[in-house]
Amino acid sequence: MPDRRNIFLYYKKNQEMIEKVKPFYEYIDHYGFNIVQDHRKANIIMSFGGDGTFLQAVRKTGFREDCLYTGVSTGKLNVYCDFQIDEIASMVEAVKNEETEVRRYPTIDVTVDDQMSFQCLNEFSIRSSIIKTFVMDVFIDDLHFETFRGDGMVVSTPSGSTAYSKSINGAIVDPLVPSIQVSELASLNNNQYRTLGSPFILSGGRQLTLRILQDGNDHPTMGMDNEALSIQHVEKINIKLSDKQIKTVKLKNNSFWEKVKRTFL
Numbered sequence: 001m002p003d004r005r006n007i008f009l010y011y012k013k014n015q016e017m018i019e020k021v022k023p024f025y026e027y028i029d030h031y032g033f034n035i036v037q038d039h040r041k042a043n044i045i046m047s048f049g050g051d052g053t054f055l056q057a058v059r060k061t062g063f064r065e066d067c068l069y070t071g072v073s074t075g076k077l078n079v080y081c082d083f084q085i086d087e088i089a090s091m092v093e094a095v096k097n098e099e100t101e102v103r104r105y106p107t108i109d110v111t112v113d114d115q116m117s118f119q120c121l122n123e124f125s126i127r128s129s130i131i132k133t134f135v136m137d138v139f140i141d142d143l144h145f146e147t148f149r150g151d152g153m154v155v156s157t158p159s160g161s162t163a164y165s166k167s168i169n170g171a172i173v174d175p176l177v178p179s180i181q182v183s184e185l186a187s188l189n190n191n192q193y194r195t196l197g198s199p200f201i202l203s204g205g206r207q208l209t210l211r212i213l214q215d216g217n218d219h220p221t222m223g224m225d226n227e228a229l230s231i232q233h234v235e236k237i238n239i240k241l242s243d244k245q246i247k248t249v250k251l252k253n254n255s256f257w258e259k260v261k262r263t264f265l
């Protein structure tokens with residue numbers, strides 16, 4: 001099926017990357033794949049770079065469910081990149097010999113003020129944008145769970161658990177566990193404000209709601225993976241596990257925990 005062989009290449013268009021990716025165009029052609037300029041026509045989307053580039057590739061192509069994403073690293077191997085640029089030959093062989101499998105990464109859906117929705121592959125983060133702390137009421141489903149005062153919160157996917165969430169003492173979560181992890185950024189704890197103080201993991205069916213206290217200090221900085229959200233004013237944020245997942249190509253012997261080991265140990 002020729003239409004199953006359309007590849008879109010995503011990389012930073014600087015001189016260094018253009019040089020690095022150049023041999024790949026011929027290589028792909030040789031194996032009977034077509035390189036398409038419009039990602040909407042692609043079945044396979046390949047990013048060249050690091051994890052940050054992979055996140056961008058997924059975001060800029062609209063979190064396609066009907067595409068296979070492939071991360072090709074131009075440096076060290078990392079979490080989203082299963083292949084290295086100088087091992088393209090072995091990668092193509094692996095694909096041909098069916099030594100690959102599909103890996104699925106859960107994503108999260110974030111809705112702001114019942115109006116704007118977007119997806120995240122690593123995490124949604126919300127932080128005070130000024131020196132003062134800000135306050136939010138935290139709900140798990142309909143339960144008022146806590147009133148948070150501090151710098152902010154990070155809500156991460158399982159594959160995002162090795163990123164920002166890890167820096168704030170979150171646990172590493174196996175992407176086979178459909179869940180979201182909620183971690184605090186510098187919470188204030190005293191007789192007036194009390195928070196759980198440790199990260200918590202919610203099952204896929206739950207919804208987290210953050211209601212920002214409207215006290216003139218309600219202009220937090222919000223981030224979806226590596227992009228800032230350009231919304232100035234926010235009252236309510238709903239976050240839940242999405243029913244959409246990102247599919248990537250993996251080698252059979254390359255489990256998530258192997259990636260964790262090679263990245264951190």
Ligand code: NAP
Nearest residue numbers: 050051052053078079122123159160162163164167225226
């Ligand atoms: P960046 O600031 O250039 O990179 C942050 C680092 O995180 C890079 O080393 C990046 O790897 C790595 N990274 C990204 N996703 C990862 C994952 N799922 N597991 C392990 N490491 C990961 O920004 P970026 O490259 O665009 O990445 C955006 C991410 O940075 C955000 O989604 C957030 O998770 C993270 N971040 C972390 C902190 C923190 O730890 N304090 C603060 C802000 C943002 P590469 O070098 O391969 O790109």
Ligand code: MN
Nearest residue numbers: 050051052053
């Ligand atoms: Mn980066």
